[in-house]
Amino acid sequence: MLRATGLVKSYRAPGGEPIPVLRGVDLVVKGGELVAVVGQSGSGKSTLLCVLGLLEDADAGEIVYENVCVSALPRSAKSRARGRWVGFVFQSFLLLPSLTALENVLLAARYTGRDRAEARRRGLALLDELGVVGRKDHYPQELSGGEQQRVAFCRAVLNDPPLLLADEPTGNLDDANGAVIFDALRSRARAGAAVVVVSHRPEAATGATAVYRLRGGVLEA
Ligand SMILES: Nc1ncnc2c1ncn2[C@@H]1O[C@H](COP(=O)(O)OP(=O)(O)O)[C@@H](O)[C@H]1O
Numbered sequence: 001m002l003r004a005t006g007l008v009k010s011y012r013a014p015g016g017e018p019i020p021v022l023r024g025v026d027l028v029v030k031g032g033e034l035v036a037v038v039g040q041s042g043s044g045k046s047t048l049l050c051v052l053g054l055l056e057d058a059d060a061g062e063i064v065y066e067n068v069c070v071s072a073l074p075r076s077a078k079s080r081a082r083g084r085w086v087g088f089v090f091q092s093f094l095l096l097p098s099l100t101a102l103e104n105v106l107l108a109a110r111y112t113g114r115d116r117a118e119a120r121r122r123g124l125a126l127l128d129e130l131g132v133v134g135r136k137d138h139y140p141q142e143l144s145g146g147e148q149q150r151v152a153f154c155r156a157v158l159n160d161p162p163l164l165l166a167d168e169p170t171g172n173l174d175d176a177n178g179a180v181i182f183d184a185l186r187s188r189a190r191a192g193a194a195v196v197v198v199s200h201r202p203e204a205a206t207g208a209t210a211v212y213r214l215r216g217g218v219l220e221a
């Protein structure tokens with residue numbers, strides 16, 4: 001599903017020298033696999049995920065989804081590729097405060113041309129699976145952190161993305177809520193998605209089909 005080859009990325013501080021973050025990252029993730037990337041804070045995990053998900057361009061290297069070299073696409077086509085293939089779960093849940101839980105989830109279907117009633121049924125089924133369907137009409141500020149992350153997870157997977165990218169998905173959660181999110185990620189992989197989780201927490205590797213460490217800008221087995 002995902003093949004990344006030779007990813008290189010630096011950031012340039014204003015007026016300063018470029019700071020290398022990724023120095024040649026290779027990664028292959030097949031459908032059905034859950035890959036965990038662990039590494040210290042500042043090691044480039046979020047950068048890697050943004051590059052893999054086409055939110056940021058690498059300086060060099062190639063990203064292929066299925067058989068499409070998406071890193072070579074023009075910007076607008078990259079956005080479409082992201083919409084078609086990728087679901088993101090962020091550490092900060094990024095729910096819109098003026099929308100209810102269910103409305104936040106259904107946002108993901110807005111630009112897909114999907115049947116609204118069908119999307120709503122799927123959204124409710126997901127909220128039920130994650131144990132928050134009773135909160136569907138609540139606004140984000142009325143939800144606990146764990147509930148917000150569950151809702152954000154439902155939004156990320158509403159369109160059944162074949163590639164699911166999760167950045168510290170349990171970073172703001174207690175152990176019980178973190179376990180719910182990890183179970184849900186594993187269940188997506190069992191359903192055939194390629195899942196990449198990055199975290200500074202070693203527990204992120206539990207149940208992963210492969211674990212890598214990001215150190216010095218490269219992935220180590
Ligand atoms: N937009 C940016 N501009 C400049 N430097 C950045 C930017 N984003 C990240 N960095 C730097 O890149 C390095 C890796 O950051 P990040 O990918 O967020 O690491 P991690 O997620 O592993 O904590 C850090 O040194 C960080 O300061």
Ligand SMILES: [Mg+2]
Pocket residue numbers: 045046047167168
């Ligand atoms: Mg990070």
